[in-house]
Structures are given as structure tokens and as C-alpha cells.
Amino acid sequence: MGFQKSVNQYLPPAVEGDFASSNPRHAVLASEGQLVAGSAGVIVGRFAWANSSGVVLNSGQGAPTGFVHREQQGLITAWLGEQTMLVPSGMAITLHNGGDFWAKNTVSVATISNPRLKAFASMLDGTMQFAASGSSPSALTLTASTATNVLTVTATSGVIQTGMLVTGAGVLANTYITGQLTGTAGSTGTYSLSTTPGTIASESMAATAYVETNYVLAGFSNGGTGAVGELVKITTGGK
Template sequence: MAFQTHVNRYQAPGIPGTFASNNPSYSAVGGENQYVACENGVLIGRFGWTDANGRIANAGGAAPLGFILHSDLKGIMYDIRDRASMAVPAGRPVTLMQMGDFWAVTGTAATVGQKVFAKLADGTLVTGNAGATVDGAIETKFHVATAGAAGETIKITTGGL
């Protein structure tokens, strides 16, 4: 087991890919074993698309199917020396959320009310104004609920502010 090398001054506000409230939410509805991670696996707390084989990937070319939820302990650590994992291995079930309030890491500075954009290459989040063109990203149904600097954990929502 790794020796502690860092102490945070403040507790983390939330874990990316988890619910940020008890407000109504819903996931993408699929058939039996339809939503499973692609051959490269996927990362929790990012957006997901269906690939050519109908499996979930962290990259796509159009609007994402949903936000990948950290549920049922799907992130797996392969080595006891690993510190943590947000990876869902190939073939494991993936829950894609289409509505609700979630914790996520922003790739850009975020202010309340901005729209959330999904980067097409890796499913990470960036923010911008509604209707804006963000290079390499597509606008989602989500918007920023709490402000934060690039790299910080924020709340995103499809509900009202």
C-alpha cells in the first residue's frame, strides 16, 4: 500500500461522477447489457457516447448519450498499490445520466449559469456561453451550478439554478 504523500487543507466538495443532490434524475434507457464499456474502457465523471459496436466510449462525434455515473462501485483498482481509479474496464456496465445534478471536474474556469460542453476527443467538460462554439467540443443539456477554477470539482445540472 502506498505511503501518504499529500494532505489536503480542505475536504473535497464531492466526488466526480456522483450525485450532487437528491433532485429528480434519470438515466439513458437501454436493453439488457446494452450499455457496457468499450474495449478501451471508460472514465467515470465524463461524458459518454456509443461507439460503432454500440458500446460506451469517452469519445464521439455528436451529442453525448449522457454523463457517466459512478454507481455500484464500477471503478476498479487492478493493483493494491493503486491510489484510486475512475476507470470502468471493457465489458463492464456503464450508467449514463441524462438529467440531474452531478459533481464533475471542469477543464476551464466555470461560472454559474454557463453551459457545459463535452470534449469530443475524451468526454471531459469545458464551459462556455450558451450557443457558443467551443473548439473540439459540443454543447450539452447541462449547465454550471457552482463556480470553480479549471481543474476544480463543480456541480453541473440540467435543472434550474
């Protein structure tokens, strides 16, 4: 929230991106000024990816570089703005690849399981959801074929987005959708791929925007139920 307009009976436990404990934590090793926010800026309290040049975004391919801790680094630039979680382009960024943090849940979680549910980061915007290790949360089922680096989709169970990871028999590892070429937006049509699988006849494939991280779901806030939008604790200290 921005300027205070109400008084709550109880204080909130935290703001997303806050440390969830005083336990040891560690940052991604980088030189001074090496990691900077990219052209779209970086949103605090989400996962982020740094490229080889040190440019950081809330989107990327493969496992994220780290989590963006809240250290009052957001900068309000909008006219009459009261709040922001956005670190503007060009500002220095610190990423954490270990520790205990508060984060916002995007998919309902009923309980804290054992073994712990893993945090899966969206490669599209850095948000997260929780699922069993090795699973593919929110994966789409496609009926598709390939020719060189073009994916032709004839059926899909959901909306296809640029940046999704595609898997299937004969599909090369780390094959991502880089753009739509023809067809209905986000649905049937042709898409360009980041690799060249060659010719694959029509088969069942999967596409997902989520990648498993080294963080696990550690707990809810007092009175929390794991509902969508609630703050939850994530950690790299327990499996």
C-alpha cells in the first residue's frame, strides 16, 4: 500500500522479498555494479535471471540466478505514485541464491508436505508456485510437429507463450519458444524455437513456463492457509 488509509488490528508478517529469519543467507557473487536491472526493470520479491553481461530481468531461460530481496531499492518515478516494487533499469541489483525469504504464493497450497514442495519460478515474470520436485506445474499438453526450428501446433490445452520450455520425444533439451509465426495468438499455429530439433512427426508434447529452483516451501504466516496471494516462507535450508 502507499500512504496509510486504514489501521489493521494485527500487523502484517512481512512484505514480499523480506528476510524470513536471521539465519545465514548468501548473495550471488558479483563485483561492485556488475549486476544491473535490465530495460524492463526488476520487480522485488521475485526470481530473476542475470545474463553474461550482468543484465538482470524477471524473465529468462533455465534456473534463475537468484531471488530479489527487498532492501528498499524500489524507486517511485510515476507521477503521484505512492508505492512500487520496481527497481528501474540501470540500477544495481543484489540477488540471493540462498536464505529464508517471504514470497507471494500464486497457486493455492493446502499444507506443508514432507518432503518439502519445491518453488518453481516462472521464466516469464519471476513469480512462483509450489509443486513436487521433478514435476512440471501448469504444463500445457500440445499436439505438435517440428520441421527444422519451427513448431507446428494443431491442438493445445492452454495459452502458449513466448519463453515456454518445450519437451517431447526427439525434442532437444533446453528448447524454448522464441515467438509465434502464424495462427491464432497463443493457440494453434506455428512457432519459432531456440533449437533445431529437425523433423518430428505429429506427437504429444508439453510446454511449461516454470522451472524448478533450489528453494522449498518452508511455512505459512500465522493464520495463513496457503491461499493464492498470501505470503509464504521459502528457504534453501531444508529439503
